Amino acid sequence: MREKSEINGLDKNTMNASWFLSMILITSVVMGRGWLEILPASASTEHVAFGQQAREVVHQLTEKVYYVDQNHLQASNENPGTMNAPWLTIQHAADVSLPGDRIVVKAGNYSERVQVTRSGTQENPIVFRTEGAVTSRGFTIRADYIHIVGFEITDTEGVIGSNSRAQCVGVHIEGKGNEIVENNIHDTTCPGVDINAYPHDSAETSFNIVRNNKIYRAGLSGIYIYGQYNLIEGNDISHILQYAPGWINPGSGIDADGIRFFGVGHTIRGNFIHDITFDDPENVNPHIDCFQTWETAIDMLFENNVCRIPKPPPTTSFQFFMVSTEYGPVRGLTIRNNVFISDSVGYGPVNLSGLSVPIEDITIVHNTFVRTGGPGPYAIRITNAINVVIKNNIFYDHVEENWPYLYCDETDRCEGQVTGLDVGHNLVYRSEGLPGGSLWPGDLWQVDPQFVAFSDGDFHLKPESPAIDAGVDEGILSDFEGNVRPQGEGFDIGAYEFPEGPTFMDVPFDHPYHNYIDALYQEGYTAGCNVEPMMYCPERIMNRAESAVFVERGIHGAEYDPLDPIEVDFADVALDAWYADWVHGLWDDGYTAGCNADPLEYCPERLHTRAEGCVFYLRMMYGKNYQPPDPPKGYFKDVDTSAWYADWVDACWEAGIAEPCATEPDLLFCPDDGLTRAVAAYMMVKAKGLLP
Template sequence: MKTGWILFCILIATSGTVAQTTYYVSLQGDDSHSGLSEAQAWRTISYAASSESPVGPGDTVYIKAGDYGDEYVVFETSGAPGAPIVFEGYRETPGDQPDLNWAYGINMETDASVMPLLDGADRTTGTALDMEERQYLEIRNFQIKNYEVGIYAPYAHHLLLENIIGMYFGDQTAEYDGRGIALGPSASHNDLFNCTIYNACAEGISIEGNKHYLQNCKAYSDDYQHGDEGAMDYYIHIAGNENTLVGCYVERVGDLPHVGHGIDLKTDCENNLLLNCISKGMKYDGFELRHRGVKYNILESCIAIGCGYGIRDGASFNQIKNCKSQNAVYAIMFYDTSEDGGAQYAGKHNVFENCIFENATDAVINFLAYEEVSPADSNTFVNCLFYGGDYLFNCDRENNDNAMINCIVANVDNYYRTAYDQDEEYPLNFSFAYSDFWDNGFSAPTGTNLLTSDPQFADADNHDYHLQPGSPCIDAGTSEGAPLFDFEGHERPQGNGIDIGPYEYTTSSGVFDEHAADGSIRLYPNPCTEVLFAACPNVEFPAIEVFDVLGRRYTSYVHKTQLDKTTIRLDLSGLKRGAYIIKAGGFARRIYKW
């Protein structure tokens, strides 16, 4: 009887487990082998991914470096929750984490001796990795080139793609063809880490669906030889809700025939977060919010280099926070096209806060003439800096009820122009309050509590726009509508009132330091995943509060454990990925949860 009870307990204890088997693929293998060792490896990735192989949930398939040619790999088996199927490339030893060290302009070639390579040989046809309707797969350490599509995953969920290098996708003579990585339509909960796409004609990385996470993904294009069709159109394209991009980078290299759309949110896109992303070299829109379904998104700490921010076709209620535009033709453009129902409105109720717009070569804010005649209205710029530019405004579109609050406008040559790209003259309808106009080629406009004084930047020639002691902008702003934190995450106000401009005057260091200025509080690691530690060795530990970047309190979602007198453990597993502010007494720091 005792023996039967023990067997029953063993069965219960193991009923939820999944057997885990390791298989191998190499160029020296054979698909008739068992696949259970390197000596008995299979020959093709296609076989390992097919339903004919024994690979199932919880299994790992190691693929040795080598040129696997023009395989069209169709994944026919899904993993399971807690038991994904892993397909992982390796160099010499399974699990050795190969790194191609691919870097634009330095090391741009594939190398089959480092990671497995799929080479379709014809970029006008075929898909390298087809994961349609698959779930719980992890794909690591692959090189892919010369297919129409690199990775295709419609209706796919809970995939992980990591360390994928892809190049040369699509017919360079077709009107719109070729994608590097395409998740969707109707995909969700997929993660991309350290993936790079080079010269896909239509789309570098395309994400359709909800709750995807991209970190350190890149897209480049430098194909100037094949006209509009060869140069990349969309570098990273997002169409869905609650997606997060962290530390992603896109670059249009040179004056390519296609103007390029850098990081683009289009169609129905709500509650997405773009954090610490960079778009470089696009003709106009480094970051593009496009269509009336694009709402309630946050762009934070992003940089547009040689390009700007496009609000078009009705994108509304979005926040652009702590972002920069440098040397764009137009730093911000509002316009409307025949897309998404035609003329209605260009964009409204978008808020730019703590942003820095430097040295636009034409107009800083462009109400652009385009296909449709419609207004841009009720957009607000608060605690922003507009430094340099030919014109502050170009008015070739109706504009109403837009506002600047707590802003600095300096070194801009002209105020505004109209009838530039079309014949009708549109008046500028913009209100100004608690802002400073200095060293411009025009007189300050009419407004409320405006200054015309030197803001006393620390070193504007070297792009340091911190306020010096004695600046007239200190404490001269209004708290109404002002962001809770400044460009560096310092809490507002630091003095008797809100400062004008993106930086609150303070004697403490920036939020990206682990230590406070007096060494009293330390947060680590930052960025973090599930756990953050707060150390306060010099003083009694103050109460800790947690806020998101909109100022909403999330303290109740964080479990705090006092480890000793000086250290607290913060369990952040109840928070979504993104940026948060940790406040403790007079201390405030921005932290990132990946």
């Protein structure tokens, strides 16, 4: 029953009209019709207002979860949108949704581009969420507080010239408070996500979130950002295309960039930009940048990102940042706790170019710059700037004999190029010969930073690293992984602070799986097995219920929270079991057939074997329909080639996610042994590519 306070302020006539229209509305909803359909043509604005009020009253009294399922035999947009009588199209759901509605889209290939114009509210957003594998042609959102979660978005519309990108991008946003989370966006004609605003720094597009999406083979850039105070976090961006199929006559300036940013106040955090490469035939001659802007970009934070530049042809150049003031001011950029990796020895710096006006107030601190292929030119280039801070960074092979780590167009100390330059306390190392240039105050010069595993891409600091406690206080109180700074007597140089102790008490630094377990924790996939003290229980065997959590989060992302099931499919999974929603999600996503067919059972308490782990993690890596090649190769002596899992174990080994249980005198896998939480962490990190 509704409380009286919820209807205070309505006079008797309004209440009577609302009650009457509510009754009509209930009938029309059951019949699949909206309230406007049953109002007479002569209805006044006052009647319409009463009707809308009635619609909202009924909405508060009825279930707010609706279903779209094009594969359901009775699916129709005339239905009420229940699980047993679902709607046919996502577009219909968008057309009738109200604040607080949760639209659950069941598995299927929905060949529709969804136009969203109805808004939610900050307290009650409208959520479009998948249950199972759902493919669509994307969303154009011209509304506020819309959440898009878990879709595969591909095959967007084509475009000619430089016309509006609203229909050719994966997700187009004009509005406030929208969230695009844990989607797989690929093979789009234009950028994967486009946050648009007119003018480009307008507050009308603001406070949107783009988080934990995988974006690849998108045209022009992975993400394009305008507006104000948007958050771009945890996205994996790769294989961006200069000339994407479907974009006809794209015009000049077409490139293949990671993230293009314009506007005010954005936070760009924890993204992984990699493998934008000339190996893709669509990339003819792009100038590839991880981050780029050339007009208004004010007060933005770039932190905890990884940008990896592949080895290009010798005549091309890549850049970590390409920042210029060609068409507007750039000021207040903070670049901290990032890892910049170049597999090339060519040009590829953070490039700051003041053109129409000077670039102002730039802070570059606590970053790790690494070249993996040998020494190359400078890490940072600056022209025409005011107030620049460059401190506490590691520059590994970003120097040559005639090139310092900071370059200002022929001037040794940036005289005449930068006013208010504060440089120092950086660690500089050249692996072949002496670095060019000269020391700035407090620099550690030609000192090996002592990375944990340079060849494996692990740029954490060893206990003996000279970078530990060698930095200065720049007010940065956490590192790349969120660890508190400082841990010791001073601030460490580089993106990683050396911890005084391990994350989990039972996983010391020298534990063989420490880096993998810690990567799962840092990425938010696990909180361990105990809180105080924090423990992971690495040797504990996982049961099938725990594995459901690992796999579902591996599929959908670290912050995935499955829907509470209305019913469960397995006879041995109680609806109120803590794992019921996870197991139901695993079944609905098509990643498990259970442990028994008649009756259908999951065996949640049964211990997971290492062989079963191969099935789960290979499908996490390649998709639910993956089948390993047959016949098996017989890599492991203890894996009989006639066993049901033989081809899975061999495929696991070829994919680089299998961890042998012994290597001497023979290679062994121990397929029937229990899968420990430590080995599960190893396999999941490998499958997800969480470590560089």
